[in-house]
Each structure stands twice: as structure tokens, then as C-alpha cells.
Amino acid sequence: MAMLNTHAVTDLPQVRRQKILLLLERDGRVLASELSTHFEVSEDTIRRDLTELANAGLVQRVHGGALPRPKDSGKDYFARLNETDEMKRQLAQLAAQQVQNGQVVIFDSGTTPLHIARSLPLDIRLTAVTASPMTAVALAEYPGVSVILAGGQLNPATMAANGREALELIRGIKADLLFTGVCALHPEIGLTSPRFEEVELKQALLDSAAQVVAVTTADKLGAVEPFLIAPCNRVHTLYTESRVPTGDIEDYRRLGLNVVVA
Structure with a gap:
């Protein structure tokens, strides 16, 4: 044979x-x-x-x-929300500790900023800005939180408003802190998105906050989506897992990011 x-x-x-x-x-x-x-x-x-x-x-x-590419790339909002794992919840709880009383905080679209909003202390006092109706509803449950909801056309994929109305509101705000949604974050390429229509708004969010915080599970690190939002060093603090399947967590620290691992 x-x-x-x-x-x-x-x-x-x-x-x-x-x-x-x-x-x-x-x-x-x-x-x-x-x-x-x-x-x-x-x-x-x-x-x-x-x-x-x-x-x-x-x-x-x-x-x-x-x-x-990230594992959940292309999935709609509710599919991602229903698949939230324990690590994402832990990261959200850790990141929520960064919020201080009296701050103006922007919560980006996405399921992770929603989990951060749900992880805030019950007695927190702040002004919250978001284009996500679901995040706005979650924040409205806190008696000490004043919620500003950006309007415009609702994008079913992200369950957030986008377009000129939302963009103009965000550009008129100078916030202390932004929790940015992360589709993909690569040390060389930067922060990217699978959706062209949300790029301009996300860039405006980055410009509107003194401190930018990214919270993501490790599968989105080292990944790239088609549309560039900003270089990686526009993020100041990164909350993620200790084990990164692609690349090295130190790549982000070398760029100046404060990396906090769960």
C-alpha cells in the first residue's frame, strides 16, 4: 500500500x-x-x-x-448581552470603582458600558451621558444620577442613537470620564469598529472626555475590525484579563496605557 x-x-x-x-x-x-x-x-x-x-x-x-477578529464580531446587541460571561461582569465591577461622586461620565454604546452602569454604587452622585436608551434606563434607577440621553436615529445593531443630533450633543460636553465600547483593540492598528456609521460618534466621544477607559475581555485584544476609530494610545486605562490569547499585554503598557487585570 x-x-x-x-x-x-x-x-x-x-x-x-x-x-x-x-x-x-x-x-x-x-x-x-x-x-x-x-x-x-x-x-x-x-x-x-x-x-x-x-x-x-x-x-x-x-x-x-x-x-x-473578535469572537462576537457582527453579533447584534441582544445576542451579545445574553452571552455575557462572568469575566465581563467582573471587569465591569472593577471599572465601576473608578467613578467618583460629582463627575460627568459618558457611557458609550455596547453591553460592557451597560454592565458598568449596573455596577455603580447605589448612592453614587454624577451626571451621566449616553446614546444608549438601555444604559439610560439602567442609570435612571440611581436617585443621585442625572441622565442626559443623546437623541437621533436608533441603530438596531448597537441599540444606540447615532447621526447628527447625537454628534452635536457629544461635541458640546467636556466629561471627566468615558467608558468606551470596544469591538477590537490592537496595539499597532488601534481601536476599530465593524460599523462605519458609528466611527464619527466614537471619535467625538474620545475627544469629549479627559480620561478614556476601555473594558474588554481578552478576545478583543489583538483583533482588528475594518474601520479605524483612533490609535491605541487614545485609551488611558484598560481593564482586561491577565491572559491575552494573541500578543502580549505588555504591548499596551509600552504604549502608555494603564493596564488593570482582573
Whole structure:
């Protein structure tokens, strides 16, 4: 019986693409030139592999290679809210301790800022600003919290208002603190989003706060979405897990971020 040619198996596209995903998980990024050498195929072949993986939502294509995508990329708001794990709750409770009485605090859209709002002390006194109706309702339960809700068209994917009305309100506020939503945060690429329509508002949020706090589970670190919001160093404090599956937590500290791990 003839022996199986291992190179022939490796050259099968589906096998090679699975191995590319394993390399991406291990290294945090892959380069087409290096994959070409590793698998002994042309760069055109590798580029087709990466394009197929990107079309399947498994990687984010960038010039020369690919980066990971967050696990919940593309899921709607309620799907993400229902899947909230214990680590996200712990991070939210930890981040909520940063809020001080008398501050003006902006809560971005997303499920994590909602959990932070729900984790505040019952006797907290502050002015809260948000474009998320659900977060506004959660904050309204605190007797000492004055809530400012940005208006505009509701985006069903984020369950938050966006557009000119929300943008103008945010640009007119100078807050002490912003809890920014995180879709993906990469030390080299920065803070990115899968939705073009929310980029301008998120940039305005960053400009409106003296301190920017990002709270995220580790799967969103080292990941990249299609639309750039801001460089990574626009975040001042990062609350996350101690174990990062792609890259090194020290990459964020080297950029000047205060990294707090749960």
C-alpha cells in the first residue's frame, strides 16, 4: 500500500487554511510572505486563502497578511448581552470603582458600558451621558444620577442613537470620564469598529472626555475590525484579563496605557 504524501495533504486548501488559523491564534498576526515560505506555495495562493478566511468572517485582512477578529464580531446587541460571561461582569465591577461622586461620565454604546452602569454604587452622585436608551434606563434607577440621553436615529445593531443630533450633543460636553465600547483593540492598528456609521460618534466621544477607559475581555485584544476609530494610545486605562490569547499585554503598557487585570 502506497504511503500518503504529507505534502499533498498540507497543500489541500482546507487543511492549509485551518493551519493558518492555528498560526494566527498562536502569533496574533500572519504575513503572506512568511506563510508562502512556510507552506511552500505562492503568495497568490496564500492571498486567496486569506481572502476566503476573511469572507467567512474568521480573519481580518490587512495589507500583507491578516489579523484576528473578535469572537462576537457582527453579533447584534441582544445576542451579545445574553452571552455575557462572568469575566465581563467582573471587569465591569472593577471599572465601576473608578467613578467618583460629582463627575460627568459618558457611557458609550455596547453591553460592557451597560454592565458598568449596573455596577455603580447605589448612592453614587454624577451626571451621566449616553446614546444608549438601555444604559439610560439602567442609570435612571440611581436617585443621585442625572441622565442626559443623546437623541437621533436608533441603530438596531448597537441599540444606540447615532447621526447628527447625537454628534452635536457629544461635541458640546467636556466629561471627566468615558467608558468606551470596544469591538477590537490592537496595539499597532488601534481601536476599530465593524460599523462605519458609528466611527464619527466614537471619535467625538474620545475627544469629549479627559480620561478614556476601555473594558474588554481578552478576545478583543489583538483583533482588528475594518474601520479605524483612533490609535491605541487614545485609551488611558484598560481593564482586561491577565491572559491575552494573541500578543502580549505588555504591548499596551509600552504604549502608555494603564493596564488593570482582573
